[in-house]
């Protein structure tokens with residue numbers, strides 16, 4: 001790769017990187033343009049961990065930790081953070097819950113709503129987003145009906161990026177829960193691209209305000225330069241600013257406006273006496289609305305949301321594995337990622353540090369969520385367990401939601417945003433960002449579908465530029 005000059009070089013293969021690679025390969029299928037990809041991690045798994053037939057909650061906890069590295073122990077204000085260095089990034093482990101951003105958030109974005117609608121459609125199609133995952137499940141239907149009957153008309157089945165089609169006529173559909181590996185496979189089926197794994201990018205190289213390439217390291221710590229006319233950095237909302245700041249890319253917003261979700265999780269159960277058996281999978285979302293600055297989500301029962309080979313007992317009392325609330329966190333300059341030049345990793349990349357605190361508005365949302373979870377539970381006839389007489393609802397450490405975003409947010413004003421509305425860094429022509437970093441706001445919704453939609457849009461913009 002050091003001998004080529006690429007038309008586009010992508011850093012990272014998670015949700016944002018994978019989506020850009022797929023779209024570039026699809027749109028440039030017959031063109032002879034050169035596409036390169038560098039990935040810090042190795043091939044860990046060729047699919048989402050939850051597609052492994054023997055995977056269940058207990059195995060997930062055993063299996064995931066070696067690749068999901070806690071970095072929070074050195075980030076006191078962001079102690080829940082984890083990083084995944086692997087081909088496919090965090091999408092190897094994600095839950096594939098894929099709501100759109102609510103309109104009340106999208107109106108704040110610099111991209112026209114109609115255009116977002118189009119790119120959401122493309123993203124939903126390529127990721128197989130469906131609400132049919134819980135089709136005919138009595139536990140989902142009964143609880144949804146209770147919500148609809150008691151003041152939650154917007155409650156809905158959980159949208160999941162899951163391929164539910166049958167394998168037939170030679171077309172494989174065995175990879176149910178989506179991961180970015182599917183993007184890479186779809187890309188490769190359209191045209192070749194060069195891929196280097198175990199190759200951390202450490203610096204973006206620029207020349208007279210234009211991107212010139214990327215300095216990367218080999219496993220034996222040798223540096224080399226890969227030249228490219230366009231570079232897309234998709235290393236995640238914590239790692240992308242790390243690379244940009246290490247490269248001296250100018251922009252006062254780079255690393256700033258770090259947002260995530262405040263995160264409450266309840267221990268709860270429901271009586272399914274009288275429900276049709278088997279009760280099926282539970283997947284419900286109560287989305288953010290104008291008056292509700294949070295989202296509620298229920299999954300279960302117990303470990304049975306994902307399909308697998310465990311016998312499911314007949315029971316009339318089921319635990320809800322995941323009853324949680326994600327709250328809107330203000331996008332503030334004061335929350336940011338910065339680098340510590342005196343503290344470097346094995347490749348010479350400065351470590352990051354995070355400055356993060358919830359605002360008083362964010363804390364008020366948490367209080368609201370706490371009451372809202374109890375209210376919704378009562379309407380669904382779900383029992384929240386108690387501990388010493390208090391509802392067992394835990395407030396998780398910042399970073400535990402894995403939804404960090406906004407650290408290179410897009411916008412029109414270079415003073416308050418890092419990129420323009422196509423994800424291109426304001427001060428460097430040809431340098432693009434396509435991962436959670438560019439999201440202008442994330443409201444209370446899971447962010448990844450929006451990242452994918454924007455990454456596809458950025459790829460289309462680059463394709464137009466390439467002519």
Ligand SMILES: Cc1cc2nc3c(=O)[nH]c(=O)nc-3n(C[C@H](O)[C@H](O)[C@H](O)COP(=O)(O)OP(=O)(O)OC[C@H]3O[C@@H](n4cnc5c(N)ncnc54)[C@H](O)[C@@H]3O)c2cc1C
Pocket residue numbers: 011012013014015016017038039040041084085086087088089090091093094095096097098199200201202234235236237239243401402403434435436437446447448449451
């Ligand atoms: C357990 C779990 C469950 C989740 N569930 C959901 C969910 O249901 N719905 C949802 O919307 N979101 C969910 N998320 C969050 C979701 O995974 C992220 O929003 C999404 O993956 C972010 O995509 P990204 O491209 O920004 O980053 P990532 O997916 O983290 O990808 C970053 C990529 O960059 C690579 N990289 C990093 N540094 C370098 C470097 N220096 N050089 C080269 N490569 C580099 C990494 O190896 C990785 O491949 C979940 C996350 C976890 C961990």
